Amino acid sequence: MLSSKSGMRGLWFIMPAVVTLLLLITYPLIYGAYISFFDTNLITKWNFVGLKHYVNIFSNTEFVERILLTLHYTFWVVVGHFVIGTGLALILNMKLKGITVFRVILILPWLFPEVVVGLLWKWLFNPLYGLFNAVLMKVGLIDDPVSWLGDEKTAFAAVIVVSIWKGFPMVMMLLLAGLQSIPEDIYEAARIDGCTRSAAFRYVTLPALMPVMVVTLILDTVWWFKHFTMIWILTQGGPGNATNVVSIDIFKQAFEFFNFGKASAMAILVFFVCWLMGYGYRRLFGNGDD
Amino acid sequence: METTKRKFSIFNMGMYAILIVASCLVLIPALWMVSTSLKSNEEVMISPPKWIPDHPTFESFTRIWKDYPFLDYFLNSVFIVVASTAITIAFAALAGYGASRFKFRGKGTFLSFLLVTQMFPSIMLLIPFYKVLKTFGLIDTHWGLIVVYIAFALPMCTWMMLGFFQGIPKELDEAAMIDGCSQMRTFVQIILPLSLPGIAATAIYSFLMGWNEYMFAFILVTTETMKTLPVGIGQLNGFYRVVWNDMMAASIISSLPLIVLFLFMQKYFISSLTAGAVKQ
């Protein structure tokens, strides 16, 4: 199977995927990198400005602040996903009665379109007609309606809560799949060797789950780092700059201010940040290529 | 013995308690969506809101079919997503198989490339995509969106299929080839049938991605009767007016197919969501 002939056959198998991706992802990526060197409206104005946009972006702390805010947001979202997702995956992996029902229920948020989730929570958080305030006021936790999406601190937390709600099922399922691929006899062996439940978790489950976790961690991090739709629907980056994550900033630069060059430069930088994070995770968890 | 048993049942009860709390947190927003969709225009705007509407009505559900072309949106979404899922699965299965069975130059690059495609903010791909599709005359067609969704889902799906094929022993292929099967026949007749659960899982992922996508569908399609469900829902979130009950009704309608699909396939899905995929 190592002969050059079989190597060629391997190429044939991956060819449709490669061609599709080259045509549809690589060209747009290169185009994006290309326009980041221009001051352009994409039609009549094409002024080559070299690295001006990049210099401009780093000439003040604004972009760095956005990146830090986005990292802050991503950190809590990913931690939420993993705490809830891992916990529930472990429980769903037990042989309890009626577990299928819970499995189906807990997957629901993942099945709702992002547009729907954004609108739904905006409706729940509505200060006058929303369920959230109504319940809290009835219970007596608050006296007057609170504008959850209208205060700097609560808006940031609210956006994180919604993102966790929407995204934990994906992590839960990937980890559940990982758990189910661990053969039963390993646990059996561990038990015979006198392992306690927690020791079995520590020495059997965790190592076996590690590879799944790392890739899930990378994907979850880069996906949510770039997240746009729900935050846009919930707060449009506001109030003030409380939820102005970097995707929203890029969107505004491109489609509100029509600074396509600067927006592209920011997108390229985000790409590098994501790539660095992926690289960092791999180094950290010692899960290099092949 | 007694004590461990009791300990276990207490432990189990704790587990159930966690599951029930988590389920409630998931279900309450979902039920609120149902409750809102059953309210009349007047009742939506009552403060404080009520859980059970005083006069439940299905008028929102009838309105979204009658006043808006939601039937068109629905059929468009179904066609586009089914077609793109089928093609994605075909390409992803081929690529995943190729990468799991052969060593060739650039394989590592290919696999990293798949991951790297996930890292660019997709909003900046909008305009280049429009240009590419325009070149091929695919703007405002079903095929335009199908091609786009293939490109979006393919990297992840290839990883998933790859992991699945890695779980199938290579000895099977070798045995088949000794029996005189060609590589392609081995793949189609021996390996593919074995990987049906993996295909189901990958299909759900691809389906979900296409079914939920909003921004590209909005930009790449212009004719009213060609639009997809998320775009239709987005239009209800009007500039001058937000009709919450209609919007929630439309949201329910658009989520149902996924829930039904998942109910049918969940068994495959969970047991095969590519533990291995991710092993790479």
Added chain:
Amino acid sequence: MKVRKVGSLVSLVLASSLVLAACGKSESGNNADSKDGAKQTTIRIMSVSQTENPDGPAEKEMAERYMKLHPEVKIEFIGVPMNDLYKKITAMATSGDLPDAFTMTPQFARTAHGMGITADLKPLLGEDYIKEFYPNIIEESSVEGKLQFLPWNAAPMALVYRGDWFEQEGLKAPENWDDFLEAAKKLTKDTDGDGKTDQWGFGMIGTRNGSGADRFIVILRSFGVEELRKDESGNWVSDLDTPEAKEAFQFFVDLNNKHGVVPPGVTETGFPEAASLMATGKVGMMLTGPNALGNIVSQNPDLKGKLHSVPVPMKVKHTATFGLLGYSIAESSKNKEAVADYLKFMVEDENALAWNQLSGRLPTKIEVGKQQQLTTPEYAGFVKALEYSFTIPAFDQYSQFQDIVAEAYQSMIAANQSVDAATRRAAERANEVIQANK
């Protein structure tokens, strides 16, 4: 060997995508064919009205009447929500795929002009025809003397208030911001006696978007501050950190932070939310164009005749935006004449009046304006507001200024930032944009 194989595969895929392309084309070709086979011109119009109700059906009905008169023309609409209009135009324009006509606003006209996608309507419609419109409206619709779009209707900003409530409280229509604040305080109360405020004076719109920013800019200008203007030597300058600007910001923010005369959640209250607050009797006043009247009354028919309007209260002067909306004809269109003819039909007296009836938006032609019975308490304020309207600075990054002021008031409301910090930051950003534009 390898290269050749790869090459052949690539060409195979390209060929198959060409087949797909051909399919796509033949489909659209079929659509363009008319039923009877006669020579027909199809014009495609991208409209934001199409996604709104009852505007969409009414516009369609108008187009159908036109098509009956002109059987050789077929009009097809592309519905786009206002929120996503500019994105869609940009994407289509970059690929040379624009429809024959598309919705345009003065805010976007500067950018569109820079992109070179809009045809100058002056030669197309004729100087004489253009004289039938209010001159200041034509000025607002033009960039560098070129008419960017045919102004279809105007929605000048004024203060809408509950006439019946004002009468009960013995209040008169506010002339300046002190009157306004007094009225707002009086109207803010607990109506059902449960100890909680459930009615507020002012339905403040504080979202961070053009809709919120435009309203604040009107207030800002009523304090005599211009967010962007040309100084004597013709350079762009911004007054955002002057004491007057600080006063305006502080006044606006205090309505929420200090006086509490606005309902909770101002930063998430956009136009639709504020209109429904007005419709459900939660608030007594809001800043808006006349289109809100129809919107609110359709939600709550009891309010017919109870909504009155006055010009936006003043500090040093009354101001307003025109709130123009119209159609541009694409420079790339092959049917410019046909489109122009339809656009003329849209603003004919009878159609313009019908549109005013339906949407509440004001007509743009002088004669039609005269025919109007627009002196009712509902419309009086809006008609007067037209006199006070200012022209949006012809600066092609103007939308940045909307974002700049919106960021400032939002950070004061939501993050308790001081007015000094907020305006300093606003002025910094403003200068940066002005610098970059040189």
